[in-house]
Amino acid sequence: MRRQLIGVLLLVAAFVLVPAVESLAQGKKKDGEWDKKSGGIDSATLSPQDYTGKLVSVPGTDRLFVVEIESKNVVVTGISGGGLRTPPRAKTKSVSSKHQVEFQLAEKAKIRSMLLPEQFDDKGNLKKYSNAELARLKGKDPRQPGYEASLDQLQAGQTVLVTLAPAPKRSPKSKDADGLKSEKKLQVTRLVILSEATGPTPAPKGKKK
DSSP, X not given: OHHHHHHHHHHHHHHHHOOOGGGOOXXXXXXXXXXXXXXXEEGGGSOSSEEEEEEEEOOOTTOEEEEEEEEEXXXXXXXXXXXXSSOOEEEEEEEEEEEEEEXXXXXXXXXXXXXXXXXXXXXXXXXXXXXXXXXXXHOSOXXXXXXXXXXXXXXXXXXXXXXXXXXXXXXXXXXXXXXXXXXXXXXXXXXXXXXXXXXXXXXXXXXXX
């Protein structure tokens, strides 16, 4: 019985220490990082992988933009059982939380969209694309998801998928107007529009230093 209780306590400790899915762990704050005090996370603290969320702000001249990502944690709510015939078990539940993450778009990032632009005939009826037209819209790399898109198609409130990867190498002399390096070590090499804006658009929480 004592061993079972010890096992449950270890299980509880393991759940408490489990980080949120999507690797949304906040690291030590560095100069130029996203302001975590207001709920923001810098993408430098994330793992290189795909992230899906709602676009809060579009890339500016510094190519920085914010995406609100929902993550889930497993939380221990108590212990059940513990009798002679029933071993103790930890009760858990999944708790969702939203984090605003500041990303930086790579200079040569691919912008794609899963949404086809609508086209109409002379009578105003929706036209279907031919196979040749679809192939043209997919662009030079048909292996990429969706269709070719551009930065001016990005709007706050859209659901997007971003691919975070090590930033392409640049000259060490490349600096911004203030003489400080402004390039993140991890950058978004591909951004895919999954759906148009629905519901209210989240307001940005953090501010870039």
